Amino acid sequence: MTLPLIYSAEVADARAQGRPIVALESTIITHGMPFPQNVETARAVEAEIRAAGAVPATIAVMDGQILIGLEDAQLDRLGRAEHVMKLSRADLAVCVATGGIGATTVAATMICAHLAGISVFATGGIGGVHRGAELSFDISADLQELAQTPVTVVAAGAKAILDLPKTLEVLETLGVPVIAVGQDDLPAFWSRASGLKAPLRLDSAAEIAAAHKMRGTLGIKGGQLVTNPIPVEAEIPLAVMMPVVEAALAQAEAQKISAKEVTPFLLSAIFDATEGRSLDANIALVLNNARLAAQIAAELV
Structure with missing residues (x-):
């Protein structure tokens, strides 16, 4: 089976050019702080990675796909979403298979980052x-x-x-x-x-x-x-x-x-x-x- 991975345009470009990529979890967005501060903080972290010469890849699950890097609209949707699954190794596959919306913990982010060929993760x-x-x-x-x-x-x-x-x-x-x-x-x-x-x-x-x-x-x-x-x-x-x-x-x-x-x-x-x-x-x-x-x-x- 083809892996259910969707890369953001920025991450796809970085992969093609062999540029450094840093994975980021998404539970800090959904379970860490309220909207809009959660989205503002996520964007600030991504900006910090770009300023240091790498490309950020915030990871989440939406509509049966593992998103490796979030577009602006996807980040806003995640930041506003309610009843988001908090995903670890045990429930990652179920969320993807059922088309749910989920935020990745450290464990799930590591799994998804490795599937995407990303070796470094900041949390x-x-x-x-x-x-x-x-x-x-x-x-x-x-x-x-x-x-x-x-x-x-x-x-x-x-x-x-x-x-x-x-x-x-x-x-x-x-x-x-x-x-x-x-x-x-x-x-x-x-x-x-x-x-x-x-x-x-x-x-x-x-x-x-x-x-x-x-x-x-x-x-x-x-x-x-x-x-x-x-x-x-x-x-x-x-x-x-x-x-x-x-x-x-x-x-x-x-x-x-x-x-x-x-x-x-x-x-x-x-x-x-x-x-x-x-x-x-x-x-x-x-x-x-x-x-x-x-x-x-x-x-x-």
Whole structure:
């Protein structure tokens, strides 16, 4: 069967010319913030990638097709849409087969990027091991995807609402290289430092690209997790964020929020508690990750 991939005009042109391309997820548009701020942020991230010399490919599912890059009208439609499926490895095929509309998480974006021949993906933060996972077994599919799909993912670490030590342990067990950029400490999304030592450190896009190529040469399956610390001026220190996170987790438990609803609920509660500062930091770190991803993609080309 022919793959149900549709490339935007910009991405198709970049493929034909062999230019660097960076994949972007779409759940930040549908589940991260309201319209029109979601579309404005998506366009800002795409513009950042273009300014750094690469081409953005925001990925989503519409009308039975996987869109690799969104035209303006498609981005607006996605930004306004309601009841959008949040797609991971488990439900990506069903959404495509039934003609639904879906936004891709880290795992689904990696799958689609690889199908489209894109090796670098920029996001905000990956999913991971949730607090209390020893009882709930709530572990994001993102971690398994990193272990099997050969895409380099640039993030600001795992979201700080998660159990970071357990997330790091699972990544180690799965054989996923976790690389901190320019520092020894593992970033913690809104905060530059988590207090956990990163397993690996690389200081340049060229080094990260070389490591990506060497994994392919050696036949090692899976991708790389590149943890890029949030810019200093946008950081919310861990000591400030953790009491806010703990309060949000308590709210989620009291309201019996579970499964895919946990992360959006927590991010909303944290946004309210920080009076919007957490969202400002989130946007800053995504833009920062987009810049680095564009540099890595350029090195790979």
